[in-house]
Amino acid sequence: MDVALKIWRFDAETGEKELRTYEVDAPEWACLLDVLDLIKDRVDGTLAYRKSCRMMICGSCGMRMDGRAILACKERMKPIVERGHVPVISAMGNMPVLKDLVVDMQPFWAKIRRMKPWLETGYEEPPEHGEYRHSQEAMNPIHKEALCIMCGCCVSECNSMESDPEFFGPAALAKGFRFVGDPRDRTKIERLESYNDEHGIWDCTRCYFCNERCPKGVDPRDAIAKLGAESIEEGIDRDLGAKHAKWFVRSAQTTGWLRETELVPKTQGVVEAIKQTKFALSLARHGKVPLPFPPHVAKDVQEARALRELVETQGRQGARGHVQGEKALSRIEHAVLADPEHAGASRQAPEETRQ
Amino acid sequence: VNVAYYKGCLASLSAKELDTSTQALAPKLGIGLHELESVTCCGAGDIHEAEPDYYLHLNARILAYAEASGHDTLMTICNVCTLNLRQANHMLQNDDALRVRVSENLEKVGAPPYSGGVEVKHFLWLIAEGDGFEKLKQAAHKGLKGLRVAPFYGCQILRPSKLLGFEDPDRPWSLEAIIEACGGEPVDYPAKVKCCGFPIIQAREETALGELIQPIEQSLEAGADAMVTPCPLCHLSLDAWQQKLEAATGKRYRMPILHLSQLIGVAAGIEESELKFKRHVVSVAPMLEKVEAP
Numbered sequence: 001m002d003v004a005l006k007i008w009r010f011d012a013e014t015g016e017k018e019l020r021t022y023e024v025d026a027p028e029w030a031c032l033l034d035v036l037d038l039i040k041d042r043v044d045g046t047l048a049y050r051k052s053c054r055m056m057i058c059g060s061c062g063m064r065m066d067g068r069a070i071l072a073c074k075e076r077m078k079p080i081v082e083r084g085h086v087p088v089i090s091a092m093g094n095m096p097v098l099k100d101l102v103v104d105m106q107p108f109w110a111k112i113r114r115m116k117p118w119l120e121t122g123y124e125e126p127p128e129h130g131e132y133r134h135s136q137e138a139m140n141p142i143h144k145e146a147l148c149i150m151c152g153c154c155v156s157e158c159n160s161m162e163s164d165p166e167f168f169g170p171a172a173l174a175k176g177f178r179f180v181g182d183p184r185d186r187t188k189i190e191r192l193e194s195y196n197d198e199h200g201i202w203d204c205t206r207c208y209f210c211n212e213r214c215p216k217g218v219d220p221r222d223a224i225a226k227l228g229a230e231s232i233e234e235g236i237d238r239d240l241g242a243k244h245a246k247w248f249v250r251s252a253q254t255t256g257w258l259r260e261t262e263l264v265p266k267t268q269g270v271v272e273a274i275k276q277t278k279f280a281l282s283l284a285r286h287g288k289v290p291l292p293f294p295p296h297v298a299k300d301v302q303e304a305r306a307l308r309e310l311v312e313t314q315g316r317q318g319a320r321g322h323v324q325g326e327k328a329l330s331r332i333e334h335a336v337l338a339d340p341e342h343a344g345a346s347r348q349a350p351e352e353t354r355q
Numbered sequence: 356v357n358v359a360y361y362k363g364c365l366a367s368l369s370a371k372e373l374d375t376s377t378q379a380l381a382p383k384l385g386i387g388l389h390e391l392e393s394v395t396c397c398g399a400g401d402i403h404e405a406e407p408d409y410y411l412h413l414n415a416r417i418l419a420y421a422e423a424s425g426h427d428t429l430m431t432i433c434n435v436c437t438l439n440l441r442q443a444n445h446m447l448q449n450d451d452a453l454r455v456r457v458s459e460n461l462e463k464v465g466a467p468p469y470s471g472g473v474e475v476k477h478f479l480w481l482i483a484e485g486d487g488f489e490k491l492k493q494a495a496h497k498g499l500k501g502l503r504v505a506p507f508y509g510c511q512i513l514r515p516s517k518l519l520g521f522e523d524p525d526r527p528w529s530l531e532a533i534i535e536a537c538g539g540e541p542v543d544y545p546a547k548v549k550c551c552g553f554p555i556i557q558a559r560e561e562t563a564l565g566e567l568i569q570p571i572e573q574s575l576e577a578g579a580d581a582m583v584t585p586c587p588l589c590h591l592s593l594d595a596w597q598q599k600l601e602a603a604t605g606k607r608y609r610m611p612i613l614h615l616s617q618l619i620g621v622a623a624g625i626e627e628s629e630l631k632f633k634r635h636v637v638s639v640a641p642m643l644e645k646v647e648a649p
Contacts, residue, residue, distance in 0.1 A: 066525075067525065067545075068525055159549055159550040159566055160550075160555070160562055160566070162565070162566070163552070163561075163562045163563075163564075163565025163566050164559070164561075164562040164565065167562075202555070202558055202559070203555065203559055203562060204555070205550045205552055205554050205555050205562070205563070205566060206400045206510065206511070206550075206554045207510045207514070207549065207550035208510055208511065208514035208515050209510075209514060211514065211515040211517075212514045212515055212516060212524060219515075221515075224404075225400075225403065225404040225407070228404040228405060229404060229405060229406070229407055232405040232406070239558065240557065240558035240559075241555065241558040241559070242405070243558075244401060244557050244558050245401040245402070245404055245405035246405060247401075248396070248398055248399055248401035248402050248405070249398075249401075249402055249405060249406055249409065251396060252395055252396050252398060252402060252409075252413060256394075256395035256396065257364050257367055257368070257395060257396050258364040258365075258368070258396050258399070260364065260365075260368050260369055263557065264557065267557045267558060268557060279598075279599065282598065282636065283369075283595050283636065286633065286634050286635060286636050287369070287371065287634045288369045288591070288595055288634070288636065289369070290368040290369055296367060296368065298393070298394065298395045298396075299392045299393045300393040300465070300466075301395065302464075302465075303393070303416065303464045303465050303466045304395045304413060304416070306463075306464035306465075307409065307412045307413065307416065307460060307461070307464050307466075308406075308409050310412075310460055310463060310464060311406075311408045311409050311412055311460065314408070314460075316407075316408035317406065317408065320408075321406065321407030321408035321409075321410070321411070322407045324407075324408070324411075324446075324453060325407075325411065325442075325445075325446035325450070325453070327449075327450055328445060328446040328447070328448070328449035328450035328453060329442070329445055329446060329449070329517075329518075331449045332445055332449065332517055332518070
């Protein structure tokens with residue numbers, strides 16, 4: 001089949017940037033990586049990209065296709081060719097581009113290292129007789145996080161990291177939970193303390209791009225939620241994000257609805273809240289600061305209160321509460337429900353601008 | 356179609372205009388609303404993160420009351436409620452043991468049990484296709500001629516698409532289809548599917564504003580007269596925090612932000628007393644003046 005690609009070429013040394021179109025004849029089974037290999041082999045040997053295993057396990061060939069971070073070895077070209085589409089290929093986001101499709105992953109690795117991605121078992125030697133044994137059940141909670149191949153697709157699209165480049169990010173935090181949730185590790189509290197730092201867990205804006213993009217089903221956002229749940233469970237709640245979350249629990253238990261006006265002092269503290277007075281008054285003029293008294297109380301709110309007391313006795317606090325739903329969620333067939341004919345209604349900017 | 360209506364926190368509090376405009380619009384689109392009474396906050400991303408088992412029970416309780424009301428559709432008007440309820444629903448529908456445990460807990464505290472018979476749909480989805488879309492074309496008799504509208508989807512109505520699944524999360528079309536059906540012109544810009552920063556606007560204001568600036572500046576550059584969003588949290592961020600963005604950049608944006616129900620409401624001739632534009636921080640008046648007579 002004839003395959004056409006538009007590739008963003010870039011040279012960091014000269015700063016030159018150009019969108020070039022390539023056409024090659026490729027076998028029907030070809031994936032994007034195969035096509036790049038053919039282009040490099042037959043058309044232009046200067047094209048730069050990373051690759052190794054060609055089977056979705058090394059994590060080298062992360063790049064963007066039409067603005068979405070993907071693994072080049074996972075994307076089959078046949079359906080794309082059949083609909084006459086010429087995809088735009090570019091380097092991943094949130095990392096500096098070195099050449100063409102190759103990004104500098106040093107900042108990525110620095111963040112992974114910051115998580116101490118190794119087991120701290122607390123012992124040097126195995127026990128005198130035999131080995132330390134752990135049940136499969138005890139290992140299951142970190143099953144998803146252990147699938148990470150560190151390709152960077154999640155980091156590429158992270159909305160918080162675009163705004164705060166220091167954010168540890170989805171890959172590093174998922175790696176963090178892989179150790180926090182490991183029954184062999186003895187440093188859970190130290191890890192949680194460290195992951196609660198300024199650019200840690202509570203920097204996540206819950207945009208869910210990481211879950212959407214991860215080619216291995218790690219669901220990094222869910223891993224971050226597990227770290228948040230474990231932190232709250234262990235009483236590590238110094239961060240404004242944790243205080244914000246706790247106020248929602250308090251609201252649900254007392255009035256049933258969010259106690260919106262009290263959210264600012266409960267999150268940021270009274271002093272900060274007073275500093276925000278001018279802003280608050282500007283919102284109050286438009287009815288955006290509902291009076292906390294009399295409270296807006298949900299009907300039958302005592303049920304919500306009793307539920308909290310009940311679940312507290314059932315031992316599903318912390319990450320266990322997240323893990324319990326994973327089996328069910330893994331059973332969902334991924335399908336877009338609405339009529340695809342409507343897709344024409346979307347006025348999309350040309351793919352070229354979506355680099 | 357009759358649906359159980361869950362309005363959520365913001366439409367009960369700081370975004371009352373979303374509730375009143377939804378209640379005024381829905382009957383014109385053939386959607387009968389049965390408002391649920393004995394329901395609470397869905398917990399947003401916050402209870403989901405901090406106390407996931409409590410999150411599951413709170414959402415199961417909402418689903419249970421919807422089921423007990425005799426409806427098979429629970430309609431939401433907020434992205435965060437939509438994701439929370441759909442996620443909880445998937446967990447309960449696909450794991451019998453989990454559903455039985457949660458249902459028993461609900462009964463212990465006096466709430467109805469949940470058997471998994473409800474589907475959660477956002478108002479946007481009911482309008483964007485099928486009967487709702489046909490009725491929209493009839494209802495929008497006043498039109499939005501001359502108006503350029505930037506759709507802003509927000510995150511949790513698109514991603515994770517496995518749980519939401521209405522449309523392609525990278526190439527959504529529903530808001531554009533509605534803007535066109537109302538006679539307006541949709542404008543395109545890359546940040547329409549990105550985050551408004553709201554979930555961390557209290558805890559990390561600077562990071563959140565760094566996200567918020569993208570849709571505001573890009574839609575302005577694309578020539579939009581107004582933005583429309585299906586999420587009251589995005590609305591609050593885009594409308595109320597816009598002044599902080601202006602203070603930080605020294606620029607003047609004054610971009611009017613409309614709830615979906617308000618934009619259609621203008622096209623359908625719904626009164627200001629229901630649309631309540633006075634509750635917006637950024638004035639909507641310049642945009643309303645641009646709408647030409649049909």
